[in-house]
Amino acid sequence: MVAAREYFEYVQAAFLEAAARAQDGRRVEFRLGPANVAFRFANSALLSTIMPPFAHLPPSDPASQRWLSVDLWDGESSGIVLKPPPMKELHGGRVYLGEGRHSVLYDYHAQILCLYDAEDRHAIFWTPRADTFPYFESVSPLRVIFDWFFTDSSLQMMHAGSVGTEKGALLLVGKGGSGKSTTCSLAFRSELSFLGDDFCLVDSAKPRVYSLYASSKLCPDVVDRFPELKPAQNYSPRHPEEKATFLLAEKFSSKIPASLPLKAVVVPRLRDSEESSFRPAKPMEALTALAPSTVFILSRNGDHGFKKSAELLRRVPSYTLELGRNFSGVTACLVGLLDQL
DSSP, X not given: OHHHXXXXXXXXXXXXXXXXXXXXXXXXXXXXXXXXXXXXXXXXTTHHHXXXXXXXXXXXXXXXXXXXXEEEEEHHHHTOOOOOOOOOEEETTEEEEEETTEEEEEETTTTEEEEEETTTTEEEEEESOGGGOOXXXXXXXXXXXXXXXXXXXXXXEESOEEEEETTEEEEEOOOTTSSHHHHHHGGGGSSOEEEESSOEEEETTTTEEEOOOSEEEEOHHHHTTOGGGGGGEEEOOXXXXXXXXXXXXXXXXXXXXXXXXXXXXXXXXXXXXXXXEEEEOOHHHHHHHHHHHHHHHSOSOHHHHHHHHHHHHHHSOEEEEEEOSOHHHHHHHHHHHHHHO
């Protein structure tokens, strides 16, 4: 258990050195679900990159006993070069090392380093340069760290979107291309509220959805169908495989509640028809749509993620949403389902 602990301590010492060199460090606190989060930036370089997706979240609650602290910094602005993490396991472009209370993950594709001390609930986030931070990370940063933090609770980071009304929320699950993001984006032209497009925080024991990121992503071929989102767009695709991204807190904060009780899990399916409809689905159908992508996209907590997903689907009903081309019909269908639950 020495390698992970020693590397964590090494990176922590480097962060403290970076913070001591800087004159503009910042501490930012906010509430995420039932927990408080405190970000400590070594300097201002990452502030405008990391904070916009969290701008809608409420301030921290002094009464809460559960805190996550995260130290954030980049290599270029600090002038400190880190040695690479100890090699343990390479999977999907990621190096992972988990020993005892300490976890280390480096993503070679995104060039982000995440470290976590489960006993102290303290994390470190590092990237080489603030100005080359990947666009797809800027709309949903620190996913792995949040996943580690909530492992020992009934809450789970889930690869899912969510919309709702005052009656509750629907969790939309499915692999890329299923229409999940498009459906969630319809909230901004309807009576639906928006809680997330790609990742949500979900309590599987007392079913509830917590908004995590005030952001969304859309494929280039549907962006023009959402002119209302244009003022919030922060990235335009440069390649066919990329997506347009949107930071929503400034323009649409009133449409993004902090949380809603979860009423059902919905699996969207594209179909060649004009109108939409829904039908009851078996829990296994929803689990197949939810669990694999949640476990694969996040980190190493596969057993926990699968068990929490299965527990959630025992507590709430599942439906298949047959998605038609008529956007207004989709929102009417979702509102109608919530009215019935």
